[in-house]
Amino acid sequence: MTPTLAGLPLTAVVPPLAAINWHSFFFLLFASIACGFAVAVVTATNVVRMALYLVLSLAATAGLFLLAGAEFVGAMQLMIYVGGTLVLLVFGVMLTAQAPFVSIATSGGDRVLAGVVGAALLGALLMAGLSVPAWRAPASGKLAEPAATPLGMALVGVRVDEPAANAPEKAVRPGYLLPFEIISIHLLVVLVGAAYLARAKRRKTPRAIDVAASVEPPASVAEHAAIGRGPAGAGSVLAGGPALTGGPR
Amino acid sequence: MIGSLAIPPLFGLLITEPVSVAHYLVVGAIMFTAGVACMATKRNALGVLMGIELVLNGANVNFVAFASPYLAGEGARSLGLDGQAIAVFVIVLAAAEAAVALAITLNFYNNHATVDVDRADDLKG
Numbered sequence: 001m002t003p004t005l006a007g008l009p010l011t012a013v014v015p016p017l018a019a020i021n022w023h024s025f026f027f028l029l030f031a032s033i034a035c036g037f038a039v040a041v042v043t044a045t046n047v048v049r050m051a052l053y054l055v056l057s058l059a060a061t062a063g064l065f066l067l068a069g070a071e072f073v074g075a076m077q078l079m080i081y082v083g084g085t086l087v088l089l090v091f092g093v094m095l096t097a098q099a100p101f102v103s104i105a106t107s108g109g110d111r112v113l114a115g116v117v118g119a120a121l122l123g124a125l126l127m128a129g130l131s132v133p134a135w136r137a138p139a140s141g142k143l144a145e146p147a148a149t150p151l152g153m154a155l156v157g158v159r160v161d162e163p164a165a166n167a168p169e170k171a172v173r174p175g176y177l178l179p180f181e182i183i184s185i186h187l188l189v190v191l192v193g194a195a196y197l198a199r200a201k202r203r204k205t206p207r208a209i210d211v212a213a214s215v216e217p218p219a220s221v222a223e224h225a226a227i228g229r230g231p232a233g234a235g236s237v238l239a240g241g242p243a244l245t246g247g248p249r
Numbered sequence: 250m251i252g253s254l255a256i257p258p259l260f261g262l263l264i265t266e267p268v269s270v271a272h273y274l275v276v277g278a279i280m281f282t283a284g285v286a287c288m289a290t291k292r293n294a295l296g297v298l299m300g301i302e303l304v305l306n307g308a309n310v311n312f313v314a315f316a317s318p319y320l321a322g323e324g325a326r327s328l329g330l331d332g333q334a335i336a337v338f339v340i341v342l343a344a345a346e347a348a349v350a351l352a353i354t355l356n357f358y359n360n361h362a363t364v365d366v367d368r369a370d371d372l373k374g
Contacts, residue, residue, distance in 0.1 A: 015265050019265050021265055021266065021267055024267060024268050027272060031275075031276045034276060035279040035280065035283075038280045041300075041303065042283050042287045042290070042300075047295055050295075050296060054302060057280070057306075058302070058306060061306055061310060064313075065309075065336075068313050068314055068319060069317045069319040069320075070317060072333065073309075073340075076340050077340060080344050081306070081343065088347055089298065092351045092354060093295055095355060096355070106290045110290055114289050115286070117285075117289070118282050118283075121281075121282050121285060122278060122279065126278055129274035129278055130274070134325050135269060135270040137269055137321075137325060138266060138267040138322065139267040139268055139319055139320045141267060142321075143319065144317060147330065147333055154334060161329065179338060183341055187344075190346075190348060190349055191345070193349060194348040
């Protein structure tokens with residue numbers, strides 16, 4: 001009597017342990033986590049849950065990168081994406097998560113339309129991806145060289161990795177020094193711009209959110225402002241307040 | 250019954266056969282599509298941002314798959330180091346994009362007291 005699962009002998013459902021390709025097994029594990037939580041990001045309505053699902057999806061993608069032999073990219077994915085970008089996103093969620101905005105529902109018609117368009121797009125992408133026989137050939141299993149050192153050297157303009165098998169002798173193999181410089185300047189400009197955009201501003205007119213809150217101003221804030229600025233208007237008192245903008249200048 | 254007959258052989262095939270580049274392309278396609286659907290349907294500005302992250306990540310999966318000499322079939326050429334370098338650049342660009350987009354979102358929230366992108370119609374003619 002062999003054990004059965006769903007009416008089939010167990011060996012037909014789960015292959016024997018020795019036949020399992022563990023690379024494929026872990027690929028399947030990480031791929032299902034990555035895809036499942038990517039779809040969960042779309043279907044979730046609560047923005048805090050969406051952020052959590054995105055963390056899991058991106059972390060599983062780092063696992064896929066490691067399985068493909070790109071250990072440096074996988075580590076960068078974990079450090080920059082999961083560690084940096086998502087902390088930023090979660091901060092954004094926390095700063096803007098007032099009760100009415102935590103879950104903003106989409107109308108049913110939009111959901112159906114998005115589902116149809118998404119299915120069409122997915123079908124087109126899958127057809128394109130599966131139509132090339134060379135991409136469907138099983139992996140050769142050729143062990144990849146560690147890529148961190150060649151990548152780091154290539155970023156400063158020196159290629160130390162093996163050239164492709166059929167590359168012409170003495171072909172010029174440019175590094176990535178110029179893209180590296182461009183992206184460095186780009187990152188600097190972007191971060192300065194982001195800091196400029198997100199700075200605390202003095203405003204001339206009170207925000208709508210402050211007007212709503214100004215029905216009952218706390219006594220200590222009003223007192224502090226009265227000492228610091230004299231007869232300041234209610235709007236400027238509540239727009240950030242002296243404590244947030246670094247006091248009256 | 251048909252489903253239970255059809256699915257186990259597929260599952261068995263997936264974990265006994267070596268993976269190919271196409272496996273990674275399927276993962277990339279699903280993440281890309283999820284990202285596009287997320288960008289199109291979410292009304293929360295941060296949800297739209299998360300969709301953009303998913304799209305960039307789906308593209309990155311493809312780059313890494315094409316770059317991998319391990320995944321390339323017998324005799325096939327891989328992108329080599331180029332693909333990995335582009336993937337790193339995309340990750341950095343995504344970080345920069347997230348920083349700016351978040352600053353814009355916080356500014357919008359400060360000025361309009363909402364993060365609903367449907368309310369961002371000040372420039373409507």
